[in-house]
Amino acid sequence: xxxxxxxxxxxxxxxxxxxxxxxxxxxxxxxxxxxxxxxxxxxxxxxxxxxxxxxxxxxxxxxxxxxxxxxxxxxxxxxxxxxxxxxxxxxxxxxxxxxxxxxxxxxxxxxxxxxxxxxxxxxxxxxxxxxxxxxxxxxxxxxxxxxxxxxxxxxxxxxxxxxxxxxxxxxxxxxxxxxxxxxxxxxxxxxxxxxxxxxxxxxxxxxxxxxxxxxxxxxxxxxxxxxxxxxxxxxxxxxxxxxxxxxxxxxxxxxxxxxxxxxxxxxxxxxxxxxxxxxxxxxxxxxxxxxxxxxxxxxxxxxxxxxxxxxxxxxxxxxxxxxxxxxxxxxxxxxxxxxxxxxxxxxxxxxxxxxxxxxxxxxxxxxxxxxxxxxxxxxxxxxxxxxxxxxxxxxxxxxxxxxxxxxxxxxxxxxxxxxxxxxxxxxxxxxxxxxxxxxxxxxxxxxxxxxxxxxxxxxxxxxxxxxxxxxxxxxxxxxxxxxxxxxxxxxxxxxxxxxxxxxxxxxxxxxxxxxxxxxxxxxxxxxxxxxxxxxxxxxxxxxxxxxxxxxxxxxxxxxxxxxxxxxxxxxxxxxxxxxxxxxxxxxxxxxxxxxxxxxxxxxxxxxxxxxxxxxxxxxxxxxxxxxxxxxxxxxxxxxxxxxxxxxxxxxxxxxxxxxxxxxxxxxxxxxxxxxxxxxxxxxxxxxxxxxxxxxxxxxxxxxxxxxxxxxxxxxxxxxxxxxxxxxxxxxxxxxxxxxxxxxxxxxxxxxxxxxxxxxxxxxxxxxxxxxxxxxxxxxxxxxxxxxxxxxxxxxxxxxxxxxxxxxxxxxxxxxxxxxxxxxxxxxxxxxxxxxxxxxxxxxxxxxxxxxxxxxxxxxxxxxxxxxxxxxxxxxxxxxxxxxxxxxxxxxxxxxxxxxxxxxxxxxxxxxxxxxxxxxxxxxxxxxxxxxxxxxxxxxxxxxxxxxxxxxxxxxxxxxxxxx
Numbered sequence: 001x002x003x004x005x006x007x008x009x010x011x012x013x014x015x016x017x018x019x020x021x022x023x024x025x026x027x028x029x030x031x032x033x034x035x036x037x038x039x040x041x042x043x044x045x046x047x048x049x050x051x052x053x054x055x056x057x058x059x060x061x062x063x064x065x066x067x068x069x070x071x072x073x074x075x076x077x078x079x080x081x082x083x084x085x086x087x088x089x090x091x092x093x094x095x096x097x098x099x100x101x102x103x104x105x106x107x108x109x110x111x112x113x114x115x116x117x118x119x120x121x122x123x124x125x126x127x128x129x130x131x132x133x134x135x136x137x138x139x140x141x142x143x144x145x146x147x148x149x150x151x152x153x154x155x156x157x158x159x160x161x162x163x164x165x166x167x168x169x170x171x172x173x174x175x176x177x178x179x180x181x182x183x184x185x186x187x188x189x190x191x192x193x194x195x196x197x198x199x200x201x202x203x204x205x206x207x208x209x210x211x212x213x214x215x216x217x218x219x220x221x222x223x224x225x226x227x228x229x230x231x232x233x234x235x236x237x238x239x240x241x242x243x244x245x246x247x248x249x250x251x252x253x254x255x256x257x258x259x260x261x262x263x264x265x266x267x268x269x270x271x272x273x274x275x276x277x278x279x280x281x282x283x284x285x286x287x288x289x290x291x292x293x294x295x296x297x298x299x300x301x302x303x304x305x306x307x308x309x310x311x312x313x314x315x316x317x318x319x320x321x322x323x324x325x326x327x328x329x330x331x332x333x334x335x336x337x338x339x340x341x342x343x344x345x346x347x348x349x350x351x352x353x354x355x356x357x358x359x360x361x362x363x364x365x366x367x368x369x370x371x372x373x374x375x376x377x378x379x380x381x382x383x384x385x386x387x388x389x390x391x392x393x394x395x396x397x398x399x400x401x402x403x404x405x406x407x408x409x410x411x412x413x414x415x416x417x418x419x420x421x422x423x424x425x426x427x428x429x430x431x432x433x434x435x436x437x438x439x440x441x442x443x444x445x446x447x448x449x450x451x452x453x454x455x456x457x458x459x460x461x462x463x464x465x466x467x468x469x470x471x472x473x474x475x476x477x478x479x480x481x482x483x484x485x486x487x488x489x490x491x492x493x494x495x496x497x498x499x500x501x502x503x504x505x506x507x508x509x510x511x512x513x514x515x516x517x518x519x520x521x522x523x524x525x526x527x528x529x530x531x532x533x534x535x536x537x538x539x540x541x542x543x544x545x546x547x548x549x550x551x552x553x554x555x556x557x558x559x560x561x562x563x564x565x566x567x568x569x570x571x572x573x574x575x576x577x578x579x580x581x582x583x584x585x586x587x588x589x590x591x592x593x594x595x596x597x598x599x600x601x602x603x604x605x606x607x608x609x610x611x612x613x614x615x616x617x618x619x620x621x622x623x624x625x626x627x628x629x630x631x632x633x634x635x636x637x638x639x640x641x642x643x644x645x646x647x648x649x650x651x652x653x654x655x656x657x658x659x660x661x662x663x664x665x666x667x668x669x670x671x672x673x674x675x676x677x678x679x680x681x682x683x684x685x686x687x688x689x690x691x692x693x694x695x696x697x698x699x700x701x702x703x704x705x706x707x708x709x710x711x712x713x714x715x716x717x718x719x720x721x722x723x724x725x726x727x728x729x730x731x732x733x734x735x736x737x738x739x740x741x742x743x744x745x746x747x748x749x750x751x752x753x754x755x756x757x758x759x760x761x762x763x764x765x766x767x768x769x770x771x772x773x774x775x776x777x778x779x780x781x782x783x784x785x786x787x788x789x790x791x792x793x794x795x796x797x798x799x800x801x802x803x804x805x806x807x808x809x810x811x812x813x814x815x816x817x818x819x820x821x822x823x824x825x826x827x828x829x830x831x832x833x834x835x836x837x838x839x840x841x842x843x844x845x846x847x848x849x850x851x852x853x854x855x856x857x858x859x860x861x862x863x864x865x866x867x868x869x870x871x872x873x874x875x876x877x878x879x880x881x882x883x884x885x886x887x888x889x890x891x892x893x894x895x896x897x898x899x900x901x902x903x904x905x906x907x908x909x910x911x912x913x914x915x916x917x918x919x920x921x922x923x924x925x926x927x928x929x930x931x932x933x934x935x936x937x938x939x940x941x942x943x944x945x946x947x948x949x950x951x952x953x954x955x956x957x958x959x960x961x962x963x
Contacts, residue, residue, distance in 0.1 A: 056171065056584075057171060057570055069162055081901050085150050085153040092115075093836040094165050097805075098116035098120065098827040099944050101828075102357055104828040105322065107828065109141045111424060117163075118165075120178040127182075128180060134428065134449050134451075136625075137504065138504040140558060144766070146504075155212065156195075157185045157214065157228075157335075159186045166691055169598040170619070170620075173532070174596075174621060175622050187347070190219060192214065196210070197958020198210070199955055203239075205239050212231065216228030227337070233331075238326040239951060241318075244952070248940050266888075270315045272315040286479070287399075292404070301480055302399060319413070319416070321362065321936045321939075326357070344435030347431070347434070349428070356421070356423045367407070370382060370389070371549050374555050374633060383463070392405050412483075416459060426452075428449045445509070451503070453501070453502045453540075465493050469494050496545060504540070511530060511531055521576050522576045526571070526573075529567075532565070536561065538627065564589065567587050569584065579606075582601070582602035584600045590684070600617065610696065614695060617690045620686070622717075624679065624682040629679055635673055636721070647665075661746075674728075675764065676765075682717060687713045713772045721764040722825060735758055738753065771814070772805070774818075776802040791844060794841070794842045795839075799835070807823055819860050821870060822867070828943075830945065833858045834860070838856070848904070850903070856896065857946070858896050860893070891928060894929045895927035912962075914959050915958050918955055919948060920949065920953050928941065
């Protein structure tokens with residue numbers, strides 16, 4: 001425990017804001033100073049029933065297990081002021097780097113949200129409903145990580161959410177290395193309730209409508225049955241980037257920070273302005289031509305001139321860019337419970353979750369275009385053959401006065417931003433049988449869940465069609481103001497609509513039982529045993545036009561099946577009245593050859609009723625999923641590199657290899673495509689974790705806990721492209737040799753045909769090559785007390801401080817990433833702040849309840865020591881945004897972010913209540929982040945941590961009526 005208190009003292013003195021320290025000190029000191037009489041007036045403890053707590057399969061009376069668990073009741077969910085589960089979970093302090101938001105328009109898994117406990121990515125956090133698995137989102141994060149879309153889970157039928165902040169593979173199997181989020185649905189409901197609410201931002205946009213209702217009938221005790229139906233609808237309007245003013249938008253950055261009189265002297269990033277970041281050749285909404293012989297002679301089409309461009313008078317913006325996407329949710333859930341005698345009951349639950357979301361990116365441009373033919377049973381082939389290409393116009397094209405074919409620079413504003421409509425549906429059917437037999441508590445369950453994602457993509461070019469449209473001698477595709485004359489058929493010809501459908505199916509069968517074996521000094525020794533079988537099928541393919549290489553788009557695809565069978569054992573032994581020991585072990589067999597044995601040990605020592613020590617040691621695993629080990633692939637452009645064979649000769653120091661005799665100059669710096677391939681003989685990721693904590697409960701109405709956590713994950717599965725020890729050169733795939741420039745012995749340039757062809761692509765399989773180790777401290781305190789006027793006050797503090805987050809490849813040194821932007825290669829480059837805190841204070845008197853929540857995220861560096869492109873502040877900012885040629889020191893750190901949310905409820909009558917909320921009361925703006933790529937294009941903020949600042953102050957009002 002010394003290390004825990006030592007680190008907490010550092011935390012308290014160095015990292016906690018003064019307001020949070022004050023809140024904690026108050027929460028601890030006031031109840032300790034309260035007279036004993038008040039505690040006695042609260043009355044004696046009532047008899048507690050046995051309940052099942054997340055992280056254990058044995059029902060128990062004590063809710064404080066050796067593992068730390070955070071519980072969010074449905075009342076707390078609604079009092080947050082938010083209307084989605086994803087928004088609430090995004091703010092819990094244990095959520096860290098790698099979290100996924102719907103506002104990340106460039107995500108492989110667009111339209112979904114995921115939680116990343118301890119910053120170990122969404123793939124290491126297991127999300128359950130009623131303790132059972134759900135089918136993952138059919139589009140994997142970064143084409144690799146499986147996760148459950150928490151934006152689909154409805155509010156109305158939830159009883160509570162339990163967040164287990166500890167490894168739990170010994171209980172739940174694969175994926176639970178960082179922790180578990182268990183959504184507990186209502187077991188039964190009688191009566192009826194409807195609720196309606198609406199909201200809008202302080203800018204009068206981003207409006208939301210949220211309607212829900214639940215109707216239940218039957219008394220389980222009297223009638224032997226109960227059933228209910230819950231229906232929920234939610235619609236959220238988009239918020240356009242152009243409707244926000246502030247430094248975090250690209251256009252406003254240029255207005256506020258750029259100019260001769262500004263000491264920062266950043267690049268003017270307004271669209272259409274020449275700068276160092278675009279090499280003096282900006283995008284254009286009117287179009288201009290560039291000479292093909294390399295002279296950079298520009299010819300401007302109607303709407304802009306060279307003088308106007310140099311004077312920054314040809315600017316435009318991507319009008320469709322969003323900081324909040326438009327989303328719709330329609331959820332239907334039904335439950336039926338039937339008693340089957342004195343000791344048995346059956347429960348059936350069925351649900352359909354429908355989630356629709358749109359994602360909008362920047363406009364397509366006429367240069368640097370390439371597509372790839374790549375799919376199941378198909379070797380990748382870059383299209384067109386000489387890709388990437390720039391579109392050209394013939395000498396006869398309207399406005400081309402040069403008399404020769406010219407390159408075209410144009411950004412197609414008439415097509416709008418590249419848009420994806422994502423319609424996701426999750427179907428869930430689960431049957432459970434619960435009862436007792438011969439002293440055993442029995443639970444048997446069977447379930448079928450499936451997630452289907454349909455994508456409709458617009459604004460993505462068919463490159464050959466696009467070039468043909470400009471070559472058309474009779475009706476060429478027109479640009480700029482003349483683009484209004486293009487027909488709908490022409491637009492559909494150059495950018496056909498893409499469609500794709502992906503499906504992920506997960507089925508399970510589970511049988512478990514528990515019973516008391518004998519009486520120990522502290523209570524009964526209990527045992528739990530069980531077996532489980534899980535089957536998963538994934539079929540996620542790219543749109544047909546993308547797969548056959550005729551159209552630009554995301555080529556990621558994954559097809560595969562997986563079976564996991566398991567058996568597990570758990571013991572709870574209260575050996576003394578003051579000491580409880582827990583143990584669990586699970587054996588998993590993954591289809592193929594993977595096997596995992598994951599034990600867990602825990603203790604809770606209570607020398608006094610008011611004080612307890614707890615701790616756990618757990619091992620965990622994550623089995624390779626179908627996107628990593630199945631029939632899978634994707635394509636990406638790697639950085640330019642030198643061909644070790646066709647540009648092998650070196651000259652004097654600092655000489656250009658393209659001028660050295662014997663080299664082929666075109667092969668001395670080539671951007672060779674990388675092909676992501678499935679891994680062979682992948683092993684499961686393995687974790688070891690332990691926690692150590694102190695619980696204080698000096699009074700019935702006060703509790704506080706401080707827990708130290710430490711997790712190490714080995715054999716992490718990553719792309720070989722991220723492994724510095726992987727050399728792709730021996731495996732590179734080459735084409736047919738072609739005649740090309742060659743440096744002759746006298747240094748002059750001739751032509752020759754090499755013995756081997758140019759590099760086409762390099763293969764990068766998934767491999768077990770990474771390890772991550774993280775540690776930190778969780779502080780939780782809750783205190784409620786009554787005032788003389790019959791009012792009740794409740795204060796709560798949750799704070800997580802990351803002590804360390806180290807990552808490295810096998811055999812290499814670990815790199816410290818806590819408080820930096822690393823690891824920036826996962827889930828939108830979310831940043832890795834050391835501290836997150838949440839303070840809640842509520843006041844309740846009679847029909848009135850008022851509460852406030854402060855959410856705080858600490859600052860973090862823009863540097864990412866895990867990647868060469870962001871080792872320094874200069875590199876991180878210039879490579880990440882292009883806003884500066886030399887980064888100002890003030891932007892080397894992303895500032896801390898604090899918001900205040902208020903909620904009020906008035907119970908007008910027994911049936912009718914009203915509520916209102918103001919989110920981000922003080923309209924705090926998001927801090928500038930010039931490194932992240934997870935926000936909307938042309939923005940400089942991090943939506944994973946600071947989305948509330950981009951949205952701004954938000955108002956929500958509603959009413960609930962109970963029948």
